[in-house]
Amino acid sequence: MSTISVAGADIDTRHFIGGVRVSSTETYTNTSPIDGTFLGEISRGGATEVEQAVAAARAAFPAWAALGPQGRGALLHKLADLVEENNETLSQLETMDNGSLLRSHRRGVMPRVAMNIRFFADWAMNELRHEPFETRGHTNNVSWDPSGVAALITPWNAPLMLATWKIGPALAAGDTVILKPAEWTPLSASFFADLTVKAGIPAGVFNVVQGYGAEAGAALVAHPGISRISFTGSVPTAKIIARAAADNLTPCSFELGGKSPMIVLGDADLDLAAEIAVEQYDNAGQVCLSGTRIFVHESVADEFQAKFAERAAKITQGDPRDENTDIGPQIHQVHFDRIKGFVDRAAAEGQNIVWGGTPNADLGGLYFTPTLVLEPTPGAEVVTQEIFGPVLTMMTFSTDEEVIERANGTEFGLAAVVVSGNKDHAKKITDVLVAGTIWVNCFFVRDLRAPFGGSKKSGIGRDGGTWSFDFYADVKNTVVSPNGWKE
Numbered sequence: 001m002s003t004i005s006v007a008g009a010d011i012d013t014r015h016f017i018g019g020v021r022v023s024s025t026e027t028y029t030n031t032s033p034i035d036g037t038f039l040g041e042i043s044r045g046g047a048t049e050v051e052q053a054v055a056a057a058r059a060a061f062p063a064w065a066a067l068g069p070q071g072r073g074a075l076l077h078k079l080a081d082l083v084e085e086n087n088e089t090l091s092q093l094e095t096m097d098n099g100s101l102l103r104s105h106r107r108g109v110m111p112r113v114a115m116n117i118r119f120f121a122d123w124a125m126n127e128l129r130h131e132p133f134e135t136r137g138h139t140n141n142v143s144w145d146p147s148g149v150a151a152l153i154t155p156w157n158a159p160l161m162l163a164t165w166k167i168g169p170a171l172a173a174g175d176t177v178i179l180k181p182a183e184w185t186p187l188s189a190s191f192f193a194d195l196t197v198k199a200g201i202p203a204g205v206f207n208v209v210q211g212y213g214a215e216a217g218a219a220l221v222a223h224p225g226i227s228r229i230s231f232t233g234s235v236p237t238a239k240i241i242a243r244a245a246a247d248n249l250t251p252c253s254f255e256l257g258g259k260s261p262m263i264v265l266g267d268a269d270l271d272l273a274a275e276i277a278v279e280q281y282d283n284a285g286q287v288c289l290s291g292t293r294i295f296v297h298e299s300v301a302d303e304f305q306a307k308f309a310e311r312a313a314k315i316t317q318g319d320p321r322d323e324n325t326d327i328g329p330q331i332h333q334v335h336f337d338r339i340k341g342f343v344d345r346a347a348a349e350g351q352n353i354v355w356g357g358t359p360n361a362d363l364g365g366l367y368f369t370p371t372l373v374l375e376p377t378p379g380a381e382v383v384t385q386e387i388f389g390p391v392l393t394m395m396t397f398s399t400d401e402e403v404i405e406r407a408n409g410t411e412f413g414l415a416a417v418v419v420s421g422n423k424d425h426a427k428k429i430t431d432v433l434v435a436g437t438i439w440v441n442c443f444f445v446r447d448l449r450a451p452f453g454g455s456k457k458s459g460i461g462r463d464g465g466t467w468s469f470d471f472y473a474d475v476k477n478t479v480v481s482p483n484g485w486k487e
């Protein structure tokens with residue numbers, strides 16, 4: 001069977017290549033993290049399907065590129081309309097497949113998916129320009145030309161949201177696309193492919209190859225017919241992809257992990273700080289941006305911890321389809337075991353686990369309780385490694401200099417949060433933190449006009465506004481002399 005029914009819609013579990021559904025001889029089983037329900041047998045692609053997809057995407061490229069920003073923009077707006085019309089199906093599908101909250105998919109994520117498409121379509125049409133400038137009377141004209149076929153490799157923690165951060169600008173830039181969704185969350189990409197057909201996007205412009213990273217993903221990033229690789233995922237996988245890309249010198253954009261600091265200064269509003277701290281458990285901690293190292297000034301540490309504990313105790317864990325649920329399950333048994341391994345080893349090392357620390361006994365399955373490790377010993381893996389689960393650490397500090405050094409003392413540099421009641425004090429800290437995004441007295445505010453990405457091992461490149469087009473497009477400067485014209 002190659003279709004499954006979710007929320008009244010048929011979801012095809014095969015690849016989508018050149019505008020048609022393609023199956024593989026092999027499949028893999030996809031289950032829901034909510035309760036282990038069988039969701040479908042998914043086509044397991046590899047080099048053969050990648051070859052077909054690259055051929056289809058290359059064939060579709062000249063006509064898509066020739067459409068120009070306006071022609072592409074009209075179709076992309078239709079696609080965004082269809083995402084909005086299918087909000088309920090997409091929300092239920094994504095929740096079944098990855099276990100994150102249905103209410104946030106309905107109200108926040110899926111509207112944002114539509115926005116990701118609209119925003120970059122509009123940016124290409126209206127904002128993507130550089131004023132011509134003169135060099136000794138010659139005019140420099142900067143343009144962003146379509147580059148070819150973009151390979152997009154995406155993770156499971158926010159599947160369609162993160163995919164459309166890439167699909168939006170790649171298609172708007174005039175590239176054709178091959179998406180390889182994460183193997184644990186294949187379904188929303190598959191349904192999205194049907195929406196591209198309904199929107200009138202020509203066959204071959206958008207393709208989906210399903211399958212494992214080491215098979216479909218590896219074949220895709222090694223293919224010489226790819227002009228760009230955009231990847232969101234882990235540092236070890238990024239290194240493998242970079243090596244494969246090196247053979248063809250394919251440009252890569254990487255958004256990788258983090259071990260972000262959240263710094264609560266002595267002058268902070270501690271109620272606000274506690275609210276923000278609780279948000280770091282969102283999506284069961286499966287958020288690359290999460291501020292998992294909470295540094296609190298020693299003068300307010302006890303008061304902050306009490307407020308944080310009070311709020312954390314109110315977190316409702318359960319079925320993500322329930323309106324009252326704050327935190328759902330982990331994505332997969334393999335990932336659950338990895339998180340549990342970190343926490344069990346921390347306990348065995350004698351680290352101070354002040355709450356959580358165990359699977360949720362009431363729920364069973366893949367539900368791990370929100371956990372806090374207090375004052376882990378310096379260098380402990382719980383404070384150096386990205387756990388990607390509901391496991392936070394809290395440490396006290398004495399001086400600004402100390403917290404700056406400790407906050408920056410990581411191989412990552414994705415994000416940071418600073419909570420302070422004093423603008424100058426906050427600025428003193430944010431000026432020297434190394435991170436792609438810093439939030440002051442807030443968390444998770446993301447404007448698509450702003451650059452987004454990671455410093456150090458958290459990534460290469462930035463998404464957002466023109467930064468996205470600088471990556472997906474071939475940026476060109478045409479220098480025109482005032483001489484030689486015949487008319």
Ligand code: ADP
Nearest residue numbers: 154155181182212213214217218233234237240
């Ligand atoms: P995680 O550890 O969070 O699952 P990964 O970085 O392994 O993150 O996976 C993110 C995405 O990268 C997934 O779509 C996965 O299939 C893909 N992937 C994994 N290994 C490779 C690889 N060798 N080449 C290309 N893509 C890969």
